[in-house]
Amino acid sequence: MLPKTLPLIEKYRVKKFSDIRGQDIAIQEVINFYKRFPMKKALILNGPVGTGKTSLVIALANEFNLELFELNASDLRNRLKLEEVLRPSIEQHSLFRKGKLILMDEADGITGTDRGGLPELIALIDKTSHPIIITANDIWDRKFNLLRKRCHLVSVNELTDKVILNIIKDILKKENKSLRPETIIMISVLAKGDVRAALNDLQTAISLGEQAFLEELSEREKEESIFNALKNVFQNKTEEKTIRVYDNTKLELDEILLWVEENIPSEYKGEALAKAYDSLSKADVFRGRIYRQQYWRFLLYQNFFLSAGISTATKLKYKKFTKYRKPSRILKIWLSNQKNAKKKSIIAKYSQRCHISKRKANKEAFLFPLIIDREANKRLDLDEKETEWLKERKHDMIMSNNLNRFA
Amino acid sequence: MELKELKERQLKKANELTIWTEKYRPKKFEGVVGQDDIIKKVQNLTKSLNIPHMMFAGPAGTGKSTLALIVVKELFGPTWKENYLELNASDERGIDVVRQKVKDFARTKALGDVPFKVIFLDEADALTREAQQALRRTMENFTGTCRFILSCNYSSKIIDPIQSRTAIFRFKLLERKDIERIIKKIAESENLQISDKTIETLYEGSEGDCRRVINLLQASASISPAITSELVSTLISSAKPADIKIVLEYALSGDFERAKEKLLDVMLKESVSGTDIIKSIQKEVWNLQIDDELKVKLTEKTGEIEFRLVEGSDEFIQLEALLASFVLAGKGIVK
Incomplete structure (x- = not known):
């Protein structure tokens, strides 16, 4: 065995x-x-x-x-x-x-x-x-x-869904496991003639449980659909159907904008890069107009600049393998907001105590790590996390400016 | 004085250390530096126990808030906190603030001998026009129970009806001798060693803003009691936000990815808005060591992107597009 x-x-x-x-x-x-x-x-x-x-x-x-x-x-x-x-x-x-x-x-x-x-x-x-x-x-x-x-x-031709379906059924029988018929059909259809993919999915479905597997599938489907659309826009010749590449993706146009933004630099260089970003910028202008004027027909233009606009940025199209990256900027913004939250709360406390606005306090904030000592700390009623933040910043500041040489 | 001795003395002071801008904020009219005429007038008004609505106009760090605080302390004595409301218009600039906070406070009677309360509205020029209109009515209706002191950088941003209802005092930018006086006073009381050159650097770096001088002084003192001009200038240059120049240099040398990364870094770390970034780009381009013709080209691009930034929804995408066009225009011109 x-x-x-x-x-x-x-x-x-x-x-x-x-x-x-x-x-x-x-x-x-x-x-x-x-x-x-x-x-x-x-x-x-x-x-x-x-x-x-x-x-x-x-x-x-x-x-x-x-x-x-x-x-x-x-x-x-x-x-x-x-x-x-x-x-x-x-x-x-x-x-x-x-x-x-x-x-x-x-x-x-x-x-x-x-x-x-x-x-x-x-x-x-x-x-x-x-x-x-x-x-x-x-x-x-x-x-x-x-x-x-x-x-x-x-x-060697692609296998039909039916052949794959039978392979899965046989294996399930031998493994003494069962899955819902819909799941089995889904696995065999999604495999698109690839037995290896089918067996890998089957493995996941058995070990993760059916529910978790289905959730993972929908996530993967989203990614796959945007991968294909991006590949199409970046690497295929521009043609009539180019403006419809995003129709079948399961993402909102705003999300697609971020995907395109993240991946332009790995596909285009030089003139193509500038042209592609110009197009992206125009798409964003229309998005802004939609928000402000609630004139939704502008979506058409947003889509156009994201598809045909990006696609026509270069005529020299060639196929290569690109692993498209997930948009990372939103995460970075979120992380930085988490970090800045402490700074903001310190500024709020400082501005109240020192009779100035938060805006002005923000301008002085670069000196806080050196100014707010233990005593001031008590007066401003800072909590542990804020104190910790100040300590870290003080350390950073001293190190990065080599301030110890003055001590 | 020996450095060691200085440090020991400073340690003894450690127990009373706090934020110096508060510690050395003048408590009496006589302590305020550099605004002699204004002080004399305001002092006389205060002595009469009846002040008009006032507007203090002038640059940051010249003593507007300080004077307002002195006025209320002189007027109300120990009960000043109950009779005084301080609002920062730049933080709370909507019409609701005027309608609610101001009205609620102005409505009730003052405690003690003085028949009115005082509201200090800092940075009043940040109030929207609607809020200023609302404020104008409030000022008239509650004159009996409440006096306003408004502070602003530019009196021109305050609507005329309010200007005509206030006594305007224009604060001067602090001169070098004023700043020097303040520095020397603090240096003496904190046992700091400061040369004339250091004073010069502090003054230059502060642009006449007393708050900035004192903060710089305290920050420097936290490193060493013997404050050199190098230390001060190191601190000042660490304040320069946005290293936009570096971003531009990356772009013009053809390294788009690094330019983009640095840009995002600057925007997030200093929480600078896209509009502020594009302003500094526009200024910085002219200072670059590149061909003038290229500068014109880059500035034209900058203008176009600033326009799109206003129209669009995602500032970062617009700035990226600008960098990409710089990469192309620069063709690696900066090495």
């Missing part, structure tokens, strides 16, 4: 072809490839994440009793490394007299620091005496042109 703590995704990892659902054609192709080797020396499994590409390879190794040699994105894959690791395994026969299968997992990850990795892989394909299988999410990327020509290409 496997330990309970093992994640579902590991516990129910595919071992045989019969464990794989909904990929009958792909299974057949993989078997054919292996049987016909070395007619084609390498096979590419191309398809979205979580559809079972790696599982297909593992199952193949198990079914035909092959020793699996795997390299994935976590390994460095530059030319030298590939040569060093792969060559011996390609040229030698397996220790246990088994056949060998080489898996180059997540080939999309071969980039930048993996200099020379792809040419070396191609050179190896020409020489190999063992079948090589490469998995990728987007094999049509230009950098794979040469590689593609040398390989047999198999598409």
